[in-house]
Ligand SMILES: *[C@@H]1O[C@H](CO)[C@@H](O)[C@H](O)[C@H]1NC(C)=O
């Protein structure tokens with residue numbers, strides 16, 4: 461454990477350490493937040509939606525160093541339940557927003573995109589240049605429990621922030637962070653009490669002294685009513701790290717349905733309960749230099765054929781390039797270009813429908829509106845062969861019936877893409893209807909097809 465130089469720390473930080481060590485003491489703490497789907501109700505056509513989905517990625521080249529925690533109390537169950545707003549006709553961007561409160565005595569609303577591909581939790585606050593949000597930005601002066609984070613706090617320098625340092629007052633921690641889609645935030649690091657809604661109308665749960673970015677200059681490339689981003693990555697500033705949970709999980713309901721999606725921080729409920737398939741597990745691939753949750757992908761099957769990929773195309777290289785990781789903040793799964801081209805060829809050769817391109821997606825002409833009774837030919841299966849687990853994707857997790865702005869069917873599209881870099885990123889469109897557990901203690905990802913709306 462690294463030694464904290466307490467003398468350097470402001471009294472509020474000492475207070476902070478005392479508080480966070482004190483929370484929680486039982487293993488039954490339940491936290492809840494509502495999760496809404498980002499583009500719900502925005503009136504996008506499916507084409508626009510697909511373009512927006514493809515544009516959004518949180519790939520961020522962050523290099524993290526882990527600071528040891530100041531207290532070793534462990535982890536305790538917290539669940540956050542997430543809801544998604546009504547989605548209407550395929551109007552989505554496939555991002556999931558957590559709703560929570562910051563500050564006391566009245567928690568102020570914060571809506572943050574759940575992002576397992578980054579660490580920082582931030583929300584718009586004390587604005588110099590902010591994007592529009594549907595309610596007032598966070599006002600730290602209205603909170604009795606807000607403190608700025610001193611720049612002497614080890615998390616200022618070693619929290620995995622892209623840029624951080626002391627303000628001209630030489631006391632306050634300033635930060636800047638950015639995302640792969642050119643979104644970014646700049647501001648002051650602070651800490652305050654977060655309030656999560658307890659499930660089923662039970663009492664709210666308040667967790668004191670969580671660190672977050674008070675974002676004063678912010679830009680989000682694609683957005684809908686969120687006020688910031690909640691990082692669920694491996695770094696010390698992420699929500700799971702700050703809550704010191706050994707596991708967290710989410711279960712995204714079908715994107716077009718707009719039902720509640722639960723997120724749990726802590727040990728999730730019995731995975732068997734609403735399972736619709738086998739429980740499987742695959743180890744995380746260690747990469748101390750990254751906040752991402754890397755997996756070991758060995759191969760891919762389309763329909764009857766396991767494609768002849770050399771597994772090294774999916775593997776993390778010694779220099780940090782390549783690799784496969786799972787990310788809730790990325791919408792569409794993307795592969796290295798040559799892999800994506802092989803996947804397209806395999807679908808084209810196995811699906812007897814006319815091919816067309818829609819926004820760079822491979823689509824097949826199949827018009828259900830003009831001939832509703834026409835029988836859909838069997839769509840080839842898509843299976844990701846991970847170390848120790850075969851992820852057999854349900855059809856709705858890779859095929860989308862796309863319509864244009866007039867509601868006319870354009871076709872059935874393969875919702876996969878190619879990445880500019882050599883990385884394979886498993887996005888949230890592919891994670892629907894799966895209970896996905898990030899078991900940090902056992903260093904593995906556990907997943908099971910599930911009725912997420914029942915959890
Ligand atoms: C954004 O907030 C406004 C005002 O509260 C609401 O009318 C609208 O439906 C929201 N949009 C989304 C996408 O949730």
Ligand SMILES: *[C@@H]1O[C@H](CO)[C@@H](O)[C@H](O)[C@H]1NC(C)=O
Pocket residue numbers: 770771772
């Ligand atoms: C797979 O790729 C690696 C690295 O490019 C190479 O060393 C290996 O020989 C390849 N294996 C096969 C079976 O082609």
Ligand SMILES: *[C@@H]1O[C@H](CO)[C@@H](O)[C@H](O)[C@H]1NC(C)=O
Pocket residue numbers: 864865866
């Ligand atoms: C949708 O309808 C409008 C008005 O009829 C028409 O101008 C437009 O070309 C149509 N768009 C498509 C993609 O068919």
